[in-house]
Amino acid sequence: MYQTTFLFTFNIDSLNKTYLMRLIRTWKPILVLCCFFSFTVLKAQDKMPDDIQQLWNQANTFQQQKAYQKASDTYTKALGIFLPQKNHAQYQLILARLYFGVGVNNSPNHLAKFPVFYEYMVKAAQAIRQTNDTQYKPEILYQAGIAYYYYRQYDKSLLMTEESLKLLKANSDLMTEANVSGLMGRLYMAKAQYDEALAYFERSTRIIEKFPDKKNVLAHSYFNLALLYQTISKRELAVMYHKRSIETYKEFYGDDSEAFRLISGYYFLADLYVVLENPKEARHYMEKVFEADGPNVRKQRGGHYYLKGRILHLEKKYKEAVKAYRIAIKLQEKLFGPDPMENSEIYRMMSDSYRDDKQFDLAFETIQKTLILNNHQFSSKDVSQSPSMAGVVSKETQTFALAGKAAVWKAKYDHSANLNDLKKSLEVYRFVLKQIKEWRLSQENENNLLIVLQYSRFIFVEAIEVLHELHRKTNNIAYIQEAFDIAEQNKSYVLLRSLHLTSQSNRQGVSKFERDLSEKIAKTKEALQAAEGLPKPNKQQINTLKDQAFALIASRDSLQNVYKRISPEYYRTKYKFEIASAQAIQQGLLTPEQTLIEYVLGEEQLFIFTISQNNLSLKQVKLPQNFEANIKALRNSITDKNFQEFARLGYYFYELLMKDLPIPKPTQKLWVVPDGILYYLPWETLLTAPYQQKNVNYRNLAYLLKKYIVSYDYSANLIYSKRTLPLRLEKEKLLAFSPDFKTQLAVNNTDNRDKLRDDLSELKGAKEEVKALDAIYSGQLFLGRQATEYEFRNNLQNGSVLHLATHAIVDDERPAYSRLLFSLSNKDTLNDGYLHAYELYNLKLNAELVTLSACNTGFGKIQSGEGVMSLGRAFAYAGSPNVLMSLWSVPDKSTSQIMIEFYKNLANGMPKDIALQQAKLAYIESADNITTNPFYWSSFVLIGDPKPLSLQPQTPFYMKSMFLWLMGVLLLGGGVWMLTRKQIG
Numbered sequence: 001m002y003q004t005t006f007l008f009t010f011n012i013d014s015l016n017k018t019y020l021m022r023l024i025r026t027w028k029p030i031l032v033l034c035c036f037f038s039f040t041v042l043k044a045q046d047k048m049p050d051d052i053q054q055l056w057n058q059a060n061t062f063q064q065q066k067a068y069q070k071a072s073d074t075y076t077k078a079l080g081i082f083l084p085q086k087n088h089a090q091y092q093l094i095l096a097r098l099y100f101g102v103g104v105n106n107s108p109n110h111l112a113k114f115p116v117f118y119e120y121m122v123k124a125a126q127a128i129r130q131t132n133d134t135q136y137k138p139e140i141l142y143q144a145g146i147a148y149y150y151y152r153q154y155d156k157s158l159l160m161t162e163e164s165l166k167l168l169k170a171n172s173d174l175m176t177e178a179n180v181s182g183l184m185g186r187l188y189m190a191k192a193q194y195d196e197a198l199a200y201f202e203r204s205t206r207i208i209e210k211f212p213d214k215k216n217v218l219a220h221s222y223f224n225l226a227l228l229y230q231t232i233s234k235r236e237l238a239v240m241y242h243k244r245s246i247e248t249y250k251e252f253y254g255d256d257s258e259a260f261r262l263i264s265g266y267y268f269l270a271d272l273y274v275v276l277e278n279p280k281e282a283r284h285y286m287e288k289v290f291e292a293d294g295p296n297v298r299k300q301r302g303g304h305y306y307l308k309g310r311i312l313h314l315e316k317k318y319k320e321a322v323k324a325y326r327i328a329i330k331l332q333e334k335l336f337g338p339d340p341m342e343n344s345e346i347y348r349m350m351s352d353s354y355r356d357d358k359q360f361d362l363a364f365e366t367i368q369k370t371l372i373l374n375n376h377q378f379s380s381k382d383v384s385q386s387p388s389m390a391g392v393v394s395k396e397t398q399t400f401a402l403a404g405k406a407a408v409w410k411a412k413y414d415h416s417a418n419l420n421d422l423k424k425s426l427e428v429y430r431f432v433l434k435q436i437k438e439w440r441l442s443q444e445n446e447n448n449l450l451i452v453l454q455y456s457r458f459i460f461v462e463a464i465e466v467l468h469e470l471h472r473k474t475n476n477i478a479y480i481q482e483a484f485d486i487a488e489q490n491k492s493y494v495l496l497r498s499l500h501l502t503s504q505s506n507r508q509g510v511s512k513f514e515r516d517l518s519e520k521i522a523k524t525k526e527a528l529q530a531a532e533g534l535p536k537p538n539k540q541q542i543n544t545l546k547d548q549a550f551a552l553i554a555s556r557d558s559l560q561n562v563y564k565r566i567s568p569e570y571y572r573t574k575y576k577f578e579i580a581s582a583q584a585i586q587q588g589l590l591t592p593e594q595t596l597i598e599y600v601l602g603e604e605q606l607f608i609f610t611i612s613q614n615n616l617s618l619k620q621v622k623l624p625q626n627f628e629a630n631i632k633a634l635r636n637s638i639t640d641k642n643f644q645e646f647a648r649l650g651y652y653f654y655e656l657l658m659k660d661l662p663i664p665k666p667t668q669k670l671w672v673v674p675d676g677i678l679y680y681l682p683w684e685t686l687l688t689a690p691y692q693q694k695n696v697n698y699r700n701l702a703y704l705l706k707k708y709i710v711s712y713d714y715s716a717n718l719i720y721s722k723r724t725l726p727l728r729l730e731k732e733k734l735l736a737f738s739p740d741f742k743t744q745l746a747v748n749n750t751d752n753r754d755k756l757r758d759d760l761s762e763l764k765g766a767k768e769e770v771k772a773l774d775a776i777y778s779g780q781l782f783l784g785r786q787a788t789e790y791e792f793r794n795n796l797q798n799g800s801v802l803h804l805a806t807h808a809i810v811d812d813e814r815p816a817y818s819r820l821l822f823s824l825s826n827k828d829t830l831n832d833g834y835l836h837a838y839e840l841y842n843l844k845l846n847a848e849l850v851t852l853s854a855c856n857t858g859f860g861k862i863q864s865g866e867g868v869m870s871l872g873r874a875f876a877y878a879g880s881p882n883v884l885m886s887l888w889s890v891p892d893k894s895t896s897q898i899m900i901e902f903y904k905n906l907a908n909g910m911p912k913d914i915a916l917q918q919a920k921l922a923y924i925e926s927a928d929n930i931t932t933n934p935f936y937w938s939s940f941v942l943i944g945d946p947k948p949l950s951l952q953p954q955t956p957f958y959m960k961s962m963f964l965w966l967m968g969v970l971l972l973g974g975g976v977w978m979l980t981r982k983q984i985g
Helices: 030-036 050-064 068-082 091-105 114-128 137-150 154-171 174-190 194-208 215-231 235-253 262-275 279-291 295-299 301-314 318-336 341-356 360-373 395-416 419-441 446-474 477-489 493-501 512-532 539-566 568-573 582-588 627-639 643-657 676-680 716-724 755-759 764-777 789-798 871-878 892-907 912-926 962-984
Strands: 594-601 605-612 615-622 669-673 709-712 734-739 780-784 801-804 819-821 834-836 849-852 861-863 867-869 883-886 940-943
Touching: 050 068, 050 091, 068 091, 091 114, 091 137, 114 137, 114 318, 137 154, 137 174, 154 174, 174 194, 174 215, 194 215, 194 539, 215 235, 215 262, 235 262, 262 279, 262 301, 279 301, 295 301, 301 318, 301 341, 318 341, 341 360, 341 395, 360 395, 395 419, 395 446, 419 446, 419 477, 446 477, 446 493, 446 594, 446 605, 446 615, 477 582, 477 594, 477 605, 477 615, 512 539, 582 605, 582 716, 594 676, 594 716, 627 643, 627 676, 669 716, 709 912, 709 940, 734 764, 734 789, 764 780, 764 801, 764 892, 780 789, 789 834, 849 871, 871 883, 892 912, 912 940
Parallel strands: 594 669, 669 709, 734 780, 734 801, 801 849, 849 883
Antiparallel strands: 594 605, 605 615, 819 834, 861 867, 883 940
16 A cells, blocks of 8 residues: 555456566655654763854744754754764764754655655664664664665664664663564565564554553554555455554544544555546545645555556546556655655556557566666666566565566457567566465465465466467467466465474474474464453453564564575575476376366466376366356255256356366266365266256266266365375374264353354264274264263374264364364363364374365365365365365265265275275165255365375274184094094994
């Protein structure tokens, strides 16, 4: 967002490429950073020369009278007199304070002369750092940090701010510490380190909330949180904090005729409606922005015209949009000086308008201007040249600008049909994808990495589109191979990285201290999430945990910064691993009887890779209207038992997604790698032929299940990695859990009863289910009250096969709070009987199969590029390469029947996918016409490697020893022979 100049934001959930490319970060928002400028008037010391003291007092008086230019001039005059006095005992200290005085009066809150503000704050910092002062140094370094931030010199700003923060903690200056923490949050936000930014913003807010008279500063703090949450696509939280910010401003300022702070609210809402592609509402709030007036408001007009340009672009008024952008650029230059870096984003958006208006030369010229302004080491106006990451100010801006340049080449090709333009587009996409690869290697935090991958995903999709078109024009298979490699680069990267890090060879490289610190952070965050998830959260406990997490994160960041300096090679290679190519997948994974189908979902099209041992193809499908709605309708037709609708949609999706794919005739098994909402699709229920009859007959439908064995995973590389990385099982044993949900009647009193448990139905078939499994594998059973969360955690490492026959609660809005239910126990005071997804992510499993015989364990929120953030995925992340889970709530009886048959098939040596297929087919054959509905059997899906279990079934007593069996035969035969001889004798 940009709000002195302009606010930048985008909606990550939306795949609209124009607005997804909007900067996710805020650049120099004076409105937000006003909270940082709690300028303190530095008092003169007795050792200041008399003439300087007199001028200092005059300047102070002018400043208090808001005569900022006179104050600045007076400080400057004092500087002119004092500068030659280099032998003064307090020379550097007095010099620093005088520089500070000039800087303060030229700050954005006062004269708004940014070049002067920057120059004098930097000089003040340089002078004060040469002293041992601790009284003035924190404030001066903090303001220098702001000056560096304004000019996007984030590393220098971070250095100043960290030093200031250390001094403030020693001095116990809480209010200034809160402001400095806010700036730290902005810096981490600018560096795409969002978890760290949130920690600092929350720390700042917690401090400020202790000062009831600082409502204006608190309002700015809320606004920072709103911007961060919008950046990481948590819109509800963003709106909540934005509204809270506005209300807090109103409390403090009352009826402000200038409405300076309230404009941020209107701007924010207008920006949000641009992202949502609602120009009517966006224009409504933009008009409110332009209605306001006053000196401070006029300083922001550059940002307001930038917003106007975006709205005009959304309305497809491209020429008018360009005019608005040009006004914005001039106003920004008036505020910041010639060619400020602030204009880089305006030029980028202007390029989009030129591109859509088919003025390609101007589009190239303006996008190149963006790249120049955003990189200190790049100055080429040659559109064929692009900058490296060296010298870059904002990685996000450069990434999106390069993607914009590639998009201009593609648009030019669409207009001219010149194949060279398309090839130039590909060159730029290759260049930017290489930079994204380097960028993500630098991301330590997985939440930050997820966000980076999410908002850069559109670049991968657009590159695939270009490669598909090049293949269509040239018939060169290398383009499809490259497209597949790009698709895999963006699929389940976080899961792949986790698999890489947990390999024994890589773990040896991580320092024990770093690993211990990371584990402490994980446990503290887990405790924090547990506290926040309580029905009645304890605010004091939550704040204490947040402070603990904040301190640990700060320690980890400091440690990693040291490691990066002394061992840069380690951090360059820590997350580096190779993505298997299409050829490697064909040669190392697929047999002649297997075909892999991988889907990549774009904004308006779907790309489908079909890979067999000897063939690779790519198909582009234009997404029909109501695509997502129809997927949901198919699921509903199954759960609502609407036969005609199911028969129609089952064949409709088969035609759309599979019918014309070049699947070789020998294929018996399909690997399916879905994308986005396609994870919600029950693929085995797709119908390979239309159903022409009117009568309801589920058994005779041509299910995909009857034609193919179907397995799923989050990427082809995950399948490949699971095959190539050996699974080291410490123990081969079945652990099965079947909780009793009514045990709380004996455990909880009336005051703390969990109503959710009271409402749960008993899984009558679950106990019989696990007992039947025990008869096959002779494992360790935890039934009824024994099936507690404590027993699960305590025995986790003892089992290679985990079977959980229990209820699951899916929280689609907060996937981390999805949970499995266990029995409660008076003896277990450490666990609450809920195993949450966030807890699973911190567990270390050593199991070759986890079966979640529970409701909805495969359902959850879609994470772009990573799949469904479900309980099943949480188990996969925790270390189980294979997970059997469900897509919706399944009746207890049919679940038990399918599970028992599945394990019997495994015991007979079947691969997991065949075992599941045969269990489902057996169920269909044995069920009546009503319960053959896919609702009863198709919910369960297998993610992972389908090879047979290492765990062997128990052997019946009479087969345990062949020797004993033979001895028995011999003794029996001998007895018969002796008896016969006796009778003959």
